[in-house]
Amino acid sequence: MNMNSSKEKHYVVAIDGTSGSGKSSTARIVAKELGILHLDTGAMYRAVTFLAQEKGIVPVDAEGLKNLLSDLKWEVDARGHLRVNGRDLSREIRTDGVTAAVSDFARIPMVREALVPIQREIGLRNPAVVEGRDMATVVFPNARFKFFMYASPEVRAKRRVMELKTMGQEPDFQHVLANLIERDHIDSSRQHSPLAKAPDAVEIDTSGLTFADQVAIIVSHVLNNR
Ligand code: DC
Numbered sequence: 001m002n003m004n005s006s007k008e009k010h011y012v013v014a015i016d017g018t019s020g021s022g023k024s025s026t027a028r029i030v031a032k033e034l035g036i037l038h039l040d041t042g043a044m045y046r047a048v049t050f051l052a053q054e055k056g057i058v059p060v061d062a063e064g065l066k067n068l069l070s071d072l073k074w075e076v077d078a079r080g081h082l083r084v085n086g087r088d089l090s091r092e093i094r095t096d097g098v099t100a101a102v103s104d105f106a107r108i109p110m111v112r113e114a115l116v117p118i119q120r121e122i123g124l125r126n127p128a129v130v131e132g133r134d135m136a137t138v139v140f141p142n143a144r145f146k147f148f149m150y151a152s153p154e155v156r157a158k159r160r161v162m163e164l165k166t167m168g169q170e171p172d173f174q175h176v177l178a179n180l181i182e183r184d185h186i187d188s189s190r191q192h193s194p195l196a197k198a199p200d201a202v203e204i205d206t207s208g209l210t211f212a213d214q215v216a217i218i219v220s221h222v223l224n225n226r
Helices: 004-008 023-034 041-054 062-070 096-106 108-125 135-139 152-167 172-190 211-225
Strands: 013-019 036-042 075-078 082-084 128-132 146-149 200-203
Touching: 004 013, 004 108, 004 128, 013 082, 013 152, 023 211, 036 041, 041 062, 041 082, 041 096, 041 128, 062 082, 062 108, 075 108, 075 211, 082 135, 096 108, 096 172, 108 128, 108 135, 128 135, 128 211, 135 146, 152 172
Parallel strands: 013 128, 013 146, 036 128, 146 200
Antiparallel strands: 075 082
16 A cells, blocks of 8 residues: 555546446555545435435425535545445445436436535545546546446446345346446436546456456556556
8 A cells, every 4th residue: 555655646546437337346445555535426426315315305306405415514534434414324325226216316417516516625635536427527527547447237237236145135137237227328318427438538348357457457557657
């Protein structure tokens, strides 16, 4: 782990990609190896979805959403975990109910306009690996490092099934695959900040890569060019 130069020099590593491309787990370990913060922006959209569902707010309820968003206080705790209104929602945001609804909340301009300034503030205050769909294109267009990760839908669905099993759930492969294809479609075709590769991002097809390979490609690229 290299803590020194990251403290001296501020830099952002932006990682975008499709759901289940291995982004989140890769970003977490890359951040650990570089000794910098990991910001999972998908977790922020998931947290908004969970909190809306908790309050019975549906995506078309603009007034309800506006009130919810204006009430949220985001912070990164000492362990690097994101908290919203003092709550660590890491488990709650990974349920099927949140996963199925999150694209419908993430496509709403009001939701993105509330979250993007917070993402920028966190990323500009700390050297960070920021991960999502629009990191290199919209949120951090000047990021020093940009990566775009993807994999075939079948490979991604298999990975998601394994991930959900480790969390004690019993997912159905076809259901997971259909949900993933549907989310890809919503994420890439929405008007506001669609999932897209920045022209200057390094593309990584993770279909045939091991997890260790994915991490090594990004870490070595950053260390060699920092
Ligand atoms: O990466 P994930 O599956 O946890 O993302 C959850 C949802 O949030 C997914 O539908 C895409 C959306 N998202 C987004 O629109 N912009 C981001 N920067 C991150 C995630």
